[in-house]
Amino acid sequence: MPKIIVEIMPKQDLLDPPGKAVANALKRSGHNDIVNVRIGKRIELHFDRPITQADLDNAGRVAASFLSNDVIEDVVAITKED
Amino acid sequence: MKIGVITYPGTLDDRDAQRAIRLAGGTPVPLWHADGDIKKVDAVVLPGGFSYGDYLRCGAIAAQAPATQEVVRLAAQGLPVLGICNGFQILVESRLLPGGLIRNEHQHFICRDQRIRVENTNTAWTNLFEQDEEITIPLKNAEGGYIASAETLKMLEAENRVVFRYLDINPNGSMNDIAGLTNERGNVVGLMPHPEHATEAGFGPDTDIATRSGVDGLKFFQSVLKALVNA
Numbered sequence A: 001m002p003k004i005i006v007e008i009m010p011k012q013d014l015l016d017p018p019g020k021a022v023a024n025a026l027k028r029s030g031h032n033d034i035v036n037v038r039i040g041k042r043i044e045l046h047f048d049r050p051i052t053q054a055d056l057d058n059a060g061r062v063a064a065s066f067l068s069n070d071v072i073e074d075v076v077a078i079t080k081e082d
Numbered sequence B: 001m002k003i004g005v006i007t008y009p010g011t012l013d014d015r016d017a018q019r020a021i022r023l024a025g026g027t028p029v030p031l032w033h034a035d036g037d038i039k040k041v042d043a044v045v046l047p048g049g050f051s052y053g054d055y056l057r058c059g060a061i062a063a064q065a066p067a068t069q070e071v072v073r074l075a076a077q078g079l080p081v082l083g084i085c086n087g088f089q090i091l092v093e094s095r096l097l098p099g100g101l102i103r104n105e106h107q108h109f110i111c112r113d114q115r116i117r118v119e120n121t122n123t124a125w126t127n128l129f130e131q132d133e134e135i136t137i138p139l140k141n142a143e144g145g146y147i148a149s150a151e152t153l154k155m156l157e158a159e160n161r162v163v164f165r166y167l168d169i170n171p172n173g174s175m176n177d178i179a180g181l182t183n184e185r186g187n188v189v190g191l192m193p194h195p196e197h198a199t200e201a202g203f204g205p206d207t208d209i210a211t212r213s214g215v216d217g218l219k220f221f222q223s224v225l226k227a228l229v230n231a
Helices: A015-026 A053-067 B016-024 B066-075 B086-093 B150-158 B220-229
Strands: A002-011 A039-045 A072-080 B001-007 B027-032 B044-048 B081-084 B100-102 B111-116 B133-141 B146-147 B162-166 B178-182 B188-191
Touching: A002 A053, A039 B081, A053 A072, A053 B027, A053 B111, B001 B016, B016 B027, B016 B220, B044 B066, B044 B086, B081 B086, B081 B146, B086 B100, B111 B178, B162 B188
Parallel strands: B001 B027, B001 B044, B044 B081, B081 B188
Antiparallel strands: A002 A039, A002 A072, B100 B146, B111 B133, B111 B162, B162 B178, B178 B188
């Protein structure tokens, strides 16, 4: 199924409490080489037809205005999968 | 005076907010998130809870609801709006208030009677408080860490828009100990702690006088009634 994939991450300079919790758990279980973990979101927008440039442009707008909040997050990638 | 309380799927504290309005002397009007008609109410409370299960981001989906969009439109004309906890999150997601709310720094849900200082008494919801009055109302949240850019924080402080600040402890890592904010005009107020849970003796926080006797939250709702009468 054709889809547009939007990837969102918490802003670099912000504390990411879920990431920190996972990093602590990894450290406890001996994964000492992993120094940090950050957790973001992957959102898939599905289509039942081929994806156009207009769909990608629209996804960009939706990603910026609704799927992410630019106060706390960055949209790091918008990709197409046929 | 009719004060609307919007119920979203997942709202918890709508009934408590309605009760607080009644105890203050107003008439609560239940409003439904999917209805863009907010029944000509004189003010609106966005109550606490977990609208849409906190999916996507706390308050993000509720911000798109027809009732919220109508509140956003009328807030620009001066409609008094109070957002409590999840309601505060809905206000920042609607961009009626600046900044954002993220998961508590210590990663735990927190529930405690919280002392806060009222630093701005010129809003529709705080006009009956004394300047710098210290009050105690319950706080209960997981995503209460207030964040904003350095410029936004500077602007909020310069314009006296920090309405409430945490005292004793900073319970969630909020920048500048911010517990609540107002907009430029003073009609929109959002805060994480819950005034509606401190409005009737026997059900509020403990005080020096008696257990559960704290009613510091009542003045929020009395304030808006006064603001509406004077409007």
